[in-house]
Amino acid sequence: MYSFDYHKPASLSDAAALLGKAEEGKLMAGGQTLIPTLKQRLARPTDLIDLGAIAELKGIKEEGGALVIGAMARHADVAASDVVKRMIPGLADLADNIGDAQVRNRGTIGGSIANSDPAADYPSAIVALNATVHTVKRTIAADAFFTGMFETALEEGEIITAIRFPRAEKAAYAKFRNPASRYAVVGAFVARTGGSVRVAITGAAPSVFRWTEAEAALSANWSAAAIDGLSVKADGLNADIHASADYRANLVKVMTKRAVLAAG
Amino acid sequence: MTVSVSITVNGKPVTRQVEGRTLLVQFLRETLGLTGTHVGCDTSQCGACVVHVDGRSVKSCTLxxxxxxxxxxxxxxxxxxxxxxxxxxxxxxxxxxALQCGFCTPGMVMSAVDLANRHPGGMDETTVREGLEGNICRCTGYHNIVKAVIAGADTMRGAPAKAAE
Known part of the structure; x- marks a missing residue:
């Protein structure tokens, strides 16, 4: 790891000031991706700004009928939260299956979505549940947030403060995970609210995407069988040593069906 | 630029000046000489470096x-x-x-204690196996580790353990 100046501000305004002053500043949430990246010398910030001491980024609460999760909420906190389990149990289940127990004790929802890893679990929930990402400057709709592989709509220095999830009637996540990394080879999050169904797929493509054909099919008939007649094109899907694009295309269907079954 | 770090390690408060990039595992092993915490993979896969921070198990190579x-x-x-x-x-x-070479054991035990603390009602084999996913053992095939964790957790429930934070 290259040397850097470490800062642990106690407020968002202090964090923003430190970031503004730094030659090349980097924000750190849980550090479960950033620290390995630094250790491999793939990044060389002059200043590391740890968001771990900022109280306003913590907490999970119900607010105006929606679920609001602070950006620095750990995966283990989301998984164990009574509020999350009551309002969107599928989201607690997703958090409970990220990485391993030790990663869940450090990793955060804000860090995960800011990183926008194509195989991360949370992006699928953000998109399928039509969440809103709150930052120090504005609110960003889920459909506008993830813009590409490791890319988001966040501007330079823009800090995520919370994610607001509208309550869904039915919601569940199913993933085919890499047994070593526990990242999603393919993950599907399905959510039904009123007559509207949203299906978001992670792991399969360079960035999370909505599978609109499945949304239409499930809107007409909320059952795993509704997926049977659909086909997924392998064009543009990820291919690596773990799975070919064709294999991932098939997994998109299988995981979506499993998610619908899990949602009930 | 160094930073001042004050941590209560195994009940004893310590304060040291360290570089910002110092990993917790380096601090424990190299600064404090507590070499029971091992560095296996150094990439947060293997779990040999697991310690508890405020009662929760973490990989000290990634902190x-x-x-x-x-x-x-x-x-x-x-x-x-x-x-x-x-x-x-x-x-x-x-x-x-539950060990052969013993290299993974410190991290395995620390993860197991956290797991037992989070399941005060007891654990079945599946829960233990899933709970230890972040710890890799290349000798035992895990069977005896799982037996030990179930037995250790039972004893901890019977008589609340000293280190149950």
């Missing part, structure tokens, strides 16, 4: 010492009682021959 400032850290050296009596989980690992 800066400065992030643990103000926290209480428990390492494998902090589990046994002052008179040397082993923690129930350590005793169970010995009883059930």
């Amino acid at each position: 800066l010492a400065a992030q643990a400032d103000g926290c209480a850290v428990t390492t494998i050296e902090g589990l046994a009682a002052a008179d040397g009596a082993l923690h129930p989980m350590q005793a169970a690992f010995r009883e059930h021959h």
Whole structure:
């Protein structure tokens, strides 16, 4: 790891000031991706700004009928939260299956979505549940947030403060995970609210995407069988040593069906 | 630029000046000489470096010492009682021959203690196996580790353990 100046501000305004002053500043949430990246010398910030001491980024609460999760909420906190389990149990289940127990004790929802890893679990929930990402400057709709592989709509220095999830009637996540990394080879999050169904797929493509054909099919008939007649094109899907694009295309269907079954 | 780090390690407060990039595991092993915490993969896969920070298991190779400032850290050296009596989980690992080379054992025991603390009602085999996903053992095939963790957790429930934070 290259040397850097470490800062642990106690407020968002202090964090923003430190970031503004730094030659090349980097924000750190849980550090479960950033620290390995630094250790491999793939990044060389002059200043590391740890968001771990900022109280306003913590907490999970119900607010105006929606679920609001602070950006620095750990995966283990989301998984164990009574509020999350009551309002969107599928989201607690997703958090409970990220990485391993030790990663869940450090990793955060804000860090995960800011990183926008194509195989991360949370992006699928953000998109399928039509969440809103709150930052120090504005609110960003889920459909506008993830813009590409490791890319988001966040501007330079823009800090995520919370994610607001509208309550869904039915919601569940199913993933085919890499047994070593526990990242999603393919993950599907399905959510039904009123007559509207949203299906978001992670792991399969360079960035999370909505599978609109499945949304239409499930809107007409909320059952795993509704997926049977659909086909997924392998064009543009990820291919690596773990799975070919064709294999991932098939997994998109299988995981979506499993998610619908899990949602009930 | 160095930073001042104050951590309560195994019940004893320590304060040191460290570089910002110092990992918690380096701080424990190199600064404090607590070499019971191992570095296996150094990529947060293997779990040999697991310690507790404020009672929760973490991989100390993927945490800066400065992030643990103000926290209480428990390492494998902090589990046994002052008179040397082993923690129930350590005793169970010995009883059930849950190790061969022993390299993964400190992290395995620390993860197991956290897992047992989070399941006060007891655990079945599946829960233990899933709960230890972040710890890799290349010798045992895990069977005796799982037996030991179930037995250790049972003992911990029967008599609340000293290190149950």
